[in-house]
Amino acid sequence: MTRIGQIRPEFVEFIPEKLEPGVLYVSRRYSTASHLCCCGCGMEVVTPLNPAKWGLTESNGTVSLNPSIGNWNFPCRSHYWISGNRVQWAAAMSAERIAAVKARDRRDVDTMVSRPERLFVRFVKAVATKIRGWFS
Template identity: 55%
Template sequence: MIVQYKFVDTIPDVLEEGVLYISILYCTAIHKCVCGCGNEVVTPLAPEGWKLIFDGKSVSLYPSIGNWNFECKSHYYITNSEVRIARSWDAMINQSPQKSVVKKKRSKKKRKK
């Protein structure tokens, strides 16, 4: 999915699907969730928050956008104006190195019995 972008002074009352609105004045980017749920996703731009890259043709937002508080729990990147779906939070937790270590320790204990 390709995201269009619009530089605006203020965020419009009604957001269009597939458009990333960028307000340099308010250091904010906002868009409708790419999953189609209709929720508005606000990404404050700041050194400790999201970073926006505009190369004259496309935009990128870093880090990824994880909508953990939405029912959809969507997780994605916007890179060069293209949406890339990322793993869900549950999948990331279930495949974390700490979880693998715990599973290995449990299976060793079971074998000792």
């Protein structure tokens, strides 16, 4: 396995079925980026682009993904950042640290999902209060 140190962005509508090493496929339409693991193991890495998962930034023809990519469920358990089209490798993480990161990620998703629901509930309560006021 050969580690990849540089990645090239390719903007697509649909993520292709067969991915090429060293290419980050970005679908703005489906808010997803995918690439083959940069360690060279050949596993497909899918990064949903939303505030609770990953953010993609573009600058002068380069892309960066944040936060880091931790392939904890892959045999390689690789961990790296993609920053300015460069792959920056991170040190291995302990099982305890990985569990803490996964728990934080679940909390972030729960917060992201529940926020619109809370806004809707507040809206319904405000409308109900207004309607009750009309009939009082």
